[in-house]
Amino acid sequence: MRATRPTIFGVRGAHTQAMVVDGSVPARGMRVPGALLFVLFAGLGACPSSSAHRCGDAPCTDSGGDGGIDASDDARPPDGDGGADGEVTACPPEMVLVGSLGICIDRFEASHTEGDVPASLAGVMPWNRIGWRDAGAACARAGKRLCLPDEWRAACRGPMDFDYPYGPAALTDYCNIAHVDYDAGEPILFPTATFERCEGGYPGLFDMIGNLAEWTDSSRYQEDAGGELALAVGSPYYGHWSDGCSSETWWMSVADVTHIGFRCCLTP
Numbered sequence: 001m002r003a004t005r006p007t008i009f010g011v012r013g014a015h016t017q018a019m020v021v022d023g024s025v026p027a028r029g030m031r032v033p034g035a036l037l038f039v040l041f042a043g044l045g046a047c048p049s050s051s052a053h054r055c056g057d058a059p060c061t062d063s064g065g066d067g068g069i070d071a072s073d074d075a076r077p078p079d080g081d082g083g084a085d086g087e088v089t090a091c092p093p094e095m096v097l098v099g100s101l102g103i104c105i106d107r108f109e110a111s112h113t114e115g116d117v118p119a120s121l122a123g124v125m126p127w128n129r130i131g132w133r134d135a136g137a138a139c140a141r142a143g144k145r146l147c148l149p150d151e152w153r154a155a156c157r158g159p160m161d162f163d164y165p166y167g168p169a170a171l172t173d174y175c176n177i178a179h180v181d182y183d184a185g186e187p188i189l190f191p192t193a194t195f196e197r198c199e200g201g202y203p204g205l206f207d208m209i210g211n212l213a214e215w216t217d218s219s220r221y222q223e224d225a226g227g228e229l230a231l232a233v234g235s236p237y238y239g240h241w242s243d244g245c246s247s248e249t250w251w252m253s254v255a256d257v258t259h260i261g262f263r264c265c266l267t268p
Contacts, residue, residue, distance in 0.1 A: 090268065091104035091266070091268060092104065092266070094106060094107055094108075094119070094120035094121070095107060095120065095266060096155070096202045096203075096204050096205045097202070098151065098154050098155045098202065099159070100154055100159065101150075101151055101154055102267070102268075103147075103151055103265055103266065103267050103268075104265065104266040104267075104268055105147060105151065105152070105155045105205065105263065105264075105265050105266075106118075106120035106144075106263040106264050106265070107120050107122075107204050107205055107206060108120045108121055108122055108126075108192040108193060108206055108207065108263070109126035109127070109192050109207050109211060109212055109214065109261050109262070109263050110126060110127045110135075110138065110139075110261060110262050110263050110264060111124040111125065111126055111127050111192065112127040115141070116138055116141065117138065117141045117142050118138045118139060118141075118142050118262070118263075118264060119142075120263065120264070121192065122191075122192050122193040122206070123191050123192060123193060123194075124191055124192055125189070125191050125192075126189070126191075126192055126207075126211065126212050126261045127261050127262070128189065128212055128257070128258050128259065128260060128261045129256045129257065129258060130215075130256055130260075130261065130262070131253060131254045131255060131256045132215045132219065132230035132251075132253040132254075132255075133253060133254075134256075135215045135261075135262040136215075136217065138262070138264075139262070139264035139265075142264060143266070144264035144265060144266045145217065145264060145265055145266070145267075146215055146216055146217035146262060146264065146265065147214075147216055147217060147263065147264070147265035148216060148217050148218065148265070149216045149217075149218050149231055149233060149248070151265055152208075152214065152216055152233050152234075152265075153233070153245055153246070154201075155201060155202065155205060155208065156200075156201050156208040156209070156233075156234070156244075156245035157201050157245050158200055158201020158202055159201070159202075160201070162200070162201060162245075163244040163245060163246070164200075164209065164244045164245060165198065165199065165200035165201045165205070165208045165209060165245065166197060166198065166199060166200045167200075170241060170242040170243075170244065172241045173197075174195065174197045174198050175195050175197075175198035175207065175209050175210030175211070176189075176190050176194065176195050176198065176207070176210040176211045176237050177209060177210030177211075177235055177236075177237060177239050177240070177241055177243060178237075178238070178239060178240055178241040179195075179210075179237070186238075187237045187238045188237060189211060189212065189237055189258065189259075190211060190237075192206060192207060192211070193206040193207065195207070195210065195211075198210060198211075201245075208234055208245065209234050209235055209239075209243060209244060209245065209247065210234075210235065210236070210237060210239070211236070211237055212234070212236055212237070212259060212260060212261035213232040213233065213234050213235065213236040213247075213249065213259055213260045213261070214232060214233055214234050214260070214261055214262050214263055215230060215231075215232055215260060215261075215262040216230075216231050216232070216233055218230065218231040219231070219253060220250070222250075225250075225252070226252055227252065227253075228252070228253040228254075229250040229251060229252060229253060230250070230251060230252075230253040231248055231249075231250055231251075232248065232249055232250075232251055232260050233247065233248045234247055234248075235247040236259035236260070237259065238259065
């Protein structure tokens, strides 16, 4: 049964919830100032990137009221896009074409199936608590690969090059980001595509921001940060509501934490 989209609670303000402070897990509800969250995860070693967490060039806008979607044509990307030479390239049905780059990307965050093979499905819990190398190996078992950071960003921004998957300005209730669940009393992870309006930058592409941050095929070695780091993009469920397609954080590649997952790409 498809999950029902929850009632959304918009969070406005210059605060966001920290997962870890000074190497220890804070009590529930602990909040730290700053619209841009950079965390140092002791033992897992999260490090901010040099360009991390940009809120977008356009002003953030509260949708207010009932949070109705802006249905104007100029706020939506076109339905299709050509390949590198203007030819449409076929993607598997569970993927979307990023025509400007000629690659395919999974419609949904990866979910776990038998044999540790990732699936791209709506209405299921996404696969978290998986390290960077294991995520890459999982994509390979599906005949795919982790997305490059530029591929992921191009898919998130869409052909209109918006700062957010759904349009040019941040809206408080479109994606699972800084949404406080009424039962849990804090932000939590939801099944894929629960937030139906968190679609874009291409039609049929969901949860590019919010829900889980996602591993990409980008790593570096930094001795003072503990060794091999890997780049996770897209702000997770506890991020700030204005985080957009440029949000990114470097983590220890072995980090298997609750707020990082992945999706796969494919060069047809």
